[in-house]
Amino acid sequence: MIIGVDIDGTIKNTHQAAVHIFNEELNRSVKEEEVTDFYLDKAYGLSKRESTRLWRKLEARIYSLGVPLPHASQTLSRLAQEGHRIYFITARPGMKKVVQVTEKWLTEHGFPFDGNNLKMGCQDKAAVARDLGVELFFEDAPHHLDKLVAARVPTVIVDAVYNRDYPHNLPRIESWDEAEAWVKNPPQMNKILK
Numbered sequence: 001m002i003i004g005v006d007i008d009g010t011i012k013n014t015h016q017a018a019v020h021i022f023n024e025e026l027n028r029s030v031k032e033e034e035v036t037d038f039y040l041d042k043a044y045g046l047s048k049r050e051s052t053r054l055w056r057k058l059e060a061r062i063y064s065l066g067v068p069l070p071h072a073s074q075t076l077s078r079l080a081q082e083g084h085r086i087y088f089i090t091a092r093p094g095m096k097k098v099v100q101v102t103e104k105w106l107t108e109h110g111f112p113f114d115g116n117n118l119k120m121g122c123q124d125k126a127a128v129a130r131d132l133g134v135e136l137f138f139e140d141a142p143h144h145l146d147k148l149v150a151a152r153v154p155t156v157i158v159d160a161v162y163n164r165d166y167p168h169n170l171p172r173i174e175s176w177d178e179a180e181a182w183v184k185n186p187p188q189m190n191k192i193l194k
Contacts, residue, residue, distance in 0.1 A: 004153075006138060008141075
């Protein structure tokens with residue numbers, strides 16, 4: 001099976017790292033649980049533009065920090081060893097420094113990254129998934145979920161506070177321990193898409 005996997009919020013607790021770095025930069029003490037949206041602007045009282053500008057300034061540091069979500073690297077490595085093809089498909093910009101930080105982080109944390117299975121700058125993950133022949137996608141961000149649903153890419157939501165009200169009836173995992181069941185039982189996914 002060809003599996004598409006987002007990075008931030010899907011295999012990595014990026015919000016935790018971002019809150020830490022934003023607090024440091026802005027001399028604030030916002031707690032991670034106070035960030036209930038995908039983006040940080042509301043929690044910090046920033047405009048969308050201010051938040052985006054600050055994120056761009058800090059993103060390499062944010063992306064280098066943070067730990068994988070529990071069991072993510074082990075589960076994906078096991079699936080790769082079983083013959084499944086894993087693609088890491090992320091909206092992170094394909095700038096040299098961000099690519100290097102991302103590749104280093106994937107390698108350091110034992111993900112099945114082989115130098116050719118990372119797709120950066122993917123604002124339309126559904127189009128990338130279709131081009132790669134992805135048969136199952138793991139994603140957390142509502143705006144990316146919308147595109148995957150519209151393109152009928154079989155998708156599993158990785159649970160996060162900002163996607164719990166997602167309106168489409170997609171399967172959801174709270175832990176990567178639950179992911180293998182969706183890979184090993186594709187008929188379950190076919191029922192969801194009908």
